Amino acid sequence: MGIAQSLMNLAIVADKQGDHxxxxxxxxxxxxxxxxxxxxxxxxxSLHYMGHAAFLQGDYETARAFYEQSLTMRKELEGxxxxxxxxxxxxxLTVTTQQPKRAARLWGAAEAMxxxxxxxxxxxxxxxxxxNLDIIREALxxxxxxxxxxxxxxxxxxxxxVYALEDPGTPVR
Numbered sequence: 001m002g003i004a005q006s007l008m009n010l011a012i013v014a015d016k017q018g019d020h021x022x023x024x025x026x027x028x029x030x031x032x033x034x035x036x037x038x039x040x041x042x043x044x045x046s047l048h049y050m051g052h053a054a055f056l057q058g059d060y061e062t063a064r065a066f067y068e069q070s071l072t073m074r075k076e077l078e079g080x081x082x083x084x085x086x087x088x089x090x091x092x093l094t095v096t097t098q099q100p101k102r103a104a105r106l107w108g109a110a111e112a113m114x115x116x117x118x119x120x121x122x123x124x125x126x127x128x129x130x131x132n133l134d135i136i137r138e139a140l141x142x143x144x145x146x147x148x149x150x151x152x153x154x155x156x157x158x159x160x161x162v163y164a165l166e167d168p169g170t171p172v173r
Contacts, residue, residue: 001033001037004033004034004046015053021057023049023053027049041082047069048086055089067089071090086164095136098139103132104140105152109160110152112154
């Protein structure tokens with residue numbers, strides 16, 4: 001498990017450095033080890049990060065497929081912190097489909113879960129998070145953004161996972 005986690009960490013560093021292809025290779029190795037070990041949480045996390053690597057390369061269809069697999073596993077495992085990360089990934093992906101209301105709902109739901117579990121967003125991710133919220137707030141306007149955000153906050157875990165897994169449309173390239 002330590003090796004699988006180390007490979008995942010190497011992949012995360014490669015992504016942060018902009019070497020997404022190397023990151024994908026590290027993630028694939030990590031995923032293979034997690035599968036060999038039967039570590040479902042590790043599998044779900046590897047799938048999530050493989051989706052993120054694909055997202056950063058602009059391959060939104062592949063990203064969505066990995067995110068779907070990851071969220072489905074995380075829902076089965078009932079790991080709320082992992083589900084939050086998945087919802088935020090779907091929200092980022094939804095920005096590419098130019099559906100800001102959907103993105104606001106997903107981020108609203110994720111924020112409610114973060115508050116309920118006491119897990120704030122990481123300072124490393126805060127700037128990107130704020131930037132994405134600014135994009136959707138500008139696209140919707142303050143009132144519509146606030147309404148969509150509150151609709152997301154009011155969703156149950158079951159409702160929001162079904163909502164996230166619905167096909168949001170064709171990504172914009």
